[in-house]
Amino acid sequence: MPPKRKAAPSAAKGEAKAGRTSRMSTPGAATPRSLDDTGDDAEDEPVVGDEELQRELDKNIDIFSVDKYKKKHTVREPLPHIFGNNDYSYLDLKKDHQNRPLWIDPQKGRIILESFNPLAEQAQDFLVTIAEPLSRPTFMHEYALTTHSLYAAVSVGLSPSDIISTLDRFLKTPLPEEIRNFITNCTQSYGKVKLVLKNTKYFVESPDPDVLQLLLKDPIIGPLRVQHGDQELTTEAAPKLGALVIPGTGAAKGVTQTSEQQLGDHGEAPKEKDVFATLNEDDDDEQDVTHAFEIADKDVETVQKQCLLLNYPVLEEYDFRRDEVNANLEIDLRPGTQIRPYQEKSLSKMFGNGRAKSGLIVLPCGAGKTLVGITAACTIKKGVIVLCTSSMSVVQWRLEFLKWSNINPEDIVAFTSDNKGSMFTGSTGIVVTTYSMLTQAGQRSYDADKMMKFLTNREWGLMLLDEVHVVPANIFRRVTSSIKSHSKLGLTATLLREDDKISDLNFLIGPKLFEANWMELSKQGHIARVQCAEVWCPMPTEFYDEYLKAPARKKQLLYIMNPRKFQACQYLINYHEARGDKIIVFADNVYALKKYAFKLGRAFIYGGTPQAERLKVLDNFQKNPELNTLFLSKIGDTSLDLPEATCLIQISSHYGSRRQEAQRLGRILRAKRRNDEGFNAFFYSLVSKDTQEVYFSSKRQAFLVDQGYAFKVITQLANMENTPDLAFSTPAERRELLQTVLVDNETAEDDEIDDDLFHKGKKGKKKGTRRTAGTLGELSGGQDMAYIERNKKVNQALKKGKGKQESHSFFKKIGRENARRAAQ
Numbered sequence: 001m002p003p004k005r006k007a008a009p010s011a012a013k014g015e016a017k018a019g020r021t022s023r024m025s026t027p028g029a030a031t032p033r034s035l036d037d038t039g040d041d042a043e044d045e046p047v048v049g050d051e052e053l054q055r056e057l058d059k060n061i062d063i064f065s066v067d068k069y070k071k072k073h074t075v076r077e078p079l080p081h082i083f084g085n086n087d088y089s090y091l092d093l094k095k096d097h098q099n100r101p102l103w104i105d106p107q108k109g110r111i112i113l114e115s116f117n118p119l120a121e122q123a124q125d126f127l128v129t130i131a132e133p134l135s136r137p138t139f140m141h142e143y144a145l146t147t148h149s150l151y152a153a154v155s156v157g158l159s160p161s162d163i164i165s166t167l168d169r170f171l172k173t174p175l176p177e178e179i180r181n182f183i184t185n186c187t188q189s190y191g192k193v194k195l196v197l198k199n200t201k202y203f204v205e206s207p208d209p210d211v212l213q214l215l216l217k218d219p220i221i222g223p224l225r226v227q228h229g230d231q232e233l234t235t236e237a238a239p240k241l242g243a244l245v246i247p248g249t250g251a252a253k254g255v256t257q258t259s260e261q262q263l264g265d266h267g268e269a270p271k272e273k274d275v276f277a278t279l280n281e282d283d284d285d286e287q288d289v290t291h292a293f294e295i296a297d298k299d300v301e302t303v304q305k306q307c308l309l310l311n312y313p314v315l316e317e318y319d320f321r322r323d324e325v326n327a328n329l330e331i332d333l334r335p336g337t338q339i340r341p342y343q344e345k346s347l348s349k350m351f352g353n354g355r356a357k358s359g360l361i362v363l364p365c366g367a368g369k370t371l372v373g374i375t376a377a378c379t380i381k382k383g384v385i386v387l388c389t390s391s392m393s394v395v396q397w398r399l400e401f402l403k404w405s406n407i408n409p410e411d412i413v414a415f416t417s418d419n420k421g422s423m424f425t426g427s428t429g430i431v432v433t434t435y436s437m438l439t440q441a442g443q444r445s446y447d448a449d450k451m452m453k454f455l456t457n458r459e460w461g462l463m464l465l466d467e468v469h470v471v472p473a474n475i476f477r478r479v480t481s482s483i484k485s486h487s488k489l490g491l492t493a494t495l496l497r498e499d500d501k502i503s504d505l506n507f508l509i510g511p512k513l514f515e516a517n518w519m520e521l522s523k524q525g526h527i528a529r530v531q532c533a534e535v536w537c538p539m540p541t542e543f544y545d546e547y548l549k550a551p552a553r554k555k556q557l558l559y560i561m562n563p564r565k566f567q568a569c570q571y572l573i574n575y576h577e578a579r580g581d582k583i584i585v586f587a588d589n590v591y592a593l594k595k596y597a598f599k600l601g602r603a604f605i606y607g608g609t610p611q612a613e614r615l616k617v618l619d620n621f622q623k624n625p626e627l628n629t630l631f632l633s634k635i636g637d638t639s640l641d642l643p644e645a646t647c648l649i650q651i652s653s654h655y656g657s658r659r660q661e662a663q664r665l666g667r668i669l670r671a672k673r674r675n676d677e678g679f680n681a682f683f684y685s686l687v688s689k690d691t692q693e694v695y696f697s698s699k700r701q702a703f704l705v706d707q708g709y710a711f712k713v714i715t716q717l718a719n720m721e722n723t724p725d726l727a728f729s730t731p732a733e734r735r736e737l738l739q740t741v742l743v744d745n746e747t748a749e750d751d752e753i754d755d756d757l758f759h760k761g762k763k764g765k766k767k768g769t770r771r772t773a774g775t776l777g778e779l780s781g782g783q784d785m786a787y788i789e790r791n792k793k794v795n796q797a798l799k800k801g802k803g804k805q806e807s808h809s810f811f812k813k814i815g816r817e818n819a820r821r822a823a824q
């Protein structure tokens with residue numbers, strides 16, 4: 001007998017960069033890291049919701065765990081000095097393991113994909129459906145099987161046996177028993193119960209009458225059934241799968257799109273194109289008839305919660321083709337519109353069985369989420385309500401609908417604070433509005449109130465929820481409870497910040513239906529190729545000395561205002577302007593933003609810039625060949641519709657926020673020149689060496705590294721010293737800068753996003769821009785700042801003498817401390 005082949009240890013760990021994060025609770029795995037350890041701002045953390053429900057749900061699942069596994073198996077001690085916990089050499093390898101692309105960690109449910117394997121593409125399609133992508137660098141991708149990912153898999157039509165058999169075929173080792181059980185236990189009840197709104201009535205529906213009987217025996221659900229004579233359940237033919245044509249594709253779509261794919265014999269490595277295995281034949285048989293009982297509108301939430309507790313999570317589906325109650329909307333994609341393969345794939349998950357399933361579609365910035373939403377609307381052809389985060393996006397969405405579809409302009413209206421009155425004239429239409437318009441507390445104007453009544457008193461076919469990652473769960477609750485919609489589609493570029501709280505989105509909107517791979521879209525030319533670099537800027541001695549003894553806030557200002565960073569920024573702006581790039585420089589710190597922009601003579605926008613001025617600057621940045629560089633505060637992260645840029649320079653950012661980093665990178669992914677031969681966009685992070693910034697920077701990059709981006713470290717910019725008019729090139733200039741920074745530290749402002757919808761007033765007081773009285777001498781810089789800094793008391797006396805407002809308590813405290821130190 002030939003010796004037994006053994007599995008090689010996974011190499012993935014070595015390849016993926018540290019700081020990788022799990023975005024979802026993985027049963028059996030360690031508790032997911034909270035965002036706190038990434039430095040993300042906990043106070044903005046938006047999503048809070050039914051964790052109790054989730055816990056109850058998890059209790060019902062026989063979770064596989066490392067301890068359980070060790071009790072049942074003799075796991076050989078790993079080789080800690082080489083592979084740590086990633087030594088799977090005790091697993092037997094299949095005979096033709098070279099042909100198969102997947103490894104699995106039987107203890108944690110982590111799956112490793114060899115992306116260079118000929119079957120990698122098929123395996124990836126399958127993995128995206130059943131597992132949560134954790135990290136996708138060049139050669140090895142890592143996924144996690146989670147309760148949510150399996151819930152999502154079932155919701156797009158895969159059965160437990162499909163999942164198990166397909167996974168087994170792709171694996172190099174036999175599928176471990178624990179994983180098999182985990183999949184079965186998680187999925188056997190998922191997808192069995194659906195909530196369907198038909199002719200304005202809600203039905204709890206299942207292909208299995210026993211499941212419905214079980215629900216009816218429940219003391220909470222049972223009494224909520226709407227009685228229709230003696231008959232407990234109604235029975236009707238299930239909709240046929242795969243008969244749907246998604247506009248812009250020209251082909252019938254659905255899970256069945258893979259029906260032409262042939263399976264290899266059991267036990268053989270799968271042939272190319274045989275991914276979704278047997279699911280179609282089985283589904284046809286199973287779904288011949290469906291059984292249902294009716295519940296009242298007011299009981300929907302109670303039934304949903306109770307079903308969850310019974311471990312039968314309810315999937316929401318909309319049988320729009322058979323909805324004869326709601327008027328049809330005249331809408332189609334314009335002739336010639338061709339949706340891209342990944343857009344089509346995401347929509348096929350939504351319309352997999354001929355009905356519309358509610359859920360989330362995750363596509364990188366610039367990948368065309370708007371067109372995905374519009375195509376969904378053109379497929380359903382019923383009333384649509386679109387929710388955006390700002391009134392600027394409302395205008396944008398309306399224009400995009402008019403651009404891509406043949407919707408009559410009168411049938412699509414915007415409902416914003418500037419436009420509360422006008423309504424579509426036909427029997428149905430599209431309303432584009434903001435989350436805050438719908439959830440605003442307090443008295444509304446007469447027109448707004450009338451509009452709200454109109455919106456809440458009718459049924460909508462589709463609710464499109466834009467930028468779901470920045471919207472708090474309580475806002476979703478308020479929106480979904482007041483607006484009655486048959487289906488919901490959440491669109492986002494990243495589900496990053498939610499970590500374990502993403503579970504709430506799963507049940508408030510629906511499971512994640514699709515998540516695209518950034519690198520893949522970039523290779524296909526749908527988004528720009530980006531070169532990422534971290535530029536290390538040494539701190540001059542005098543800055544570093546101050547830095548070492550400074551308190552946290554001052555430390556931050558010192559590493560941002562590091563003159564070497566300033567010089568690097570100047571050098572990069574010169575270099576990229578000469579190349580013909582459009583450059584955005586991001587600085588969270590408004591003080592630094594203004595200093596940099598003034599010194600370099602470039603335009604800037606921050607929270608305090610009036611709306612008209614913002615638009616003018618943005619317009620010039622887009623069209624004026626003289627204006628190629630724009631400094632932006634964090635208002636540019638979400639609240640502005642930015643014109644295209646090809647180079648980003650980040651001089652200050654929000655600690656370790658991975659979401660902000662991803663959002664910022666997203667700003668250059670849509671570059672139109674992306675398909676030019678050899679075109680690259682550039683993303684630079686300027687980091688002051690040997691400061692806390694280095695730590696935050698590596699945290700921030702974690703998400704992008706997981707998406708496959710490689711950050712080059714630049715320790716020296718070639719010939720920087722030869723830059724004409726290089727700022728702060730003499731020691732005297734640098735010392736003066738330091739003094740200025742130290743003095744100004746007392747009045748430096750934090751950026752405040754004026755039109756940030758969800759965080760207004762959260763901190764209890766608004767900082768915003770402060771107005772202070774001053775002399776022209778101060779404005780012209782004619783005062784001796786060094787003198788003022790060294791003589792704080794005189795400074796305070798001077799200010800008081802001029803009738804300025806009182807010092808902030810923080811500065812009073814510092815003043816007291818300084819006085820104490822001076823006295824010692």
Ligand SMILES: Nc1ncnc2c1ncn2[C@@H]1O[C@H](COP(=O)(O)OP(=O)(O)OP(=O)(O)O)[C@@H](O)[C@H]1O
Pocket residue numbers: 338339340343363364365366367368369370371493666670
């Ligand atoms: N199928 C398509 N065919 C042609 N152009 C497309 C297609 N899909 C998207 N685009 C174009 O790609 C660009 C980006 O689209 P869009 O603004 O919808 O991206 P997005 O994902 O919403 O980005 P962001 O997250 O930054 O808002 C737009 O100019 C859009 O017209």
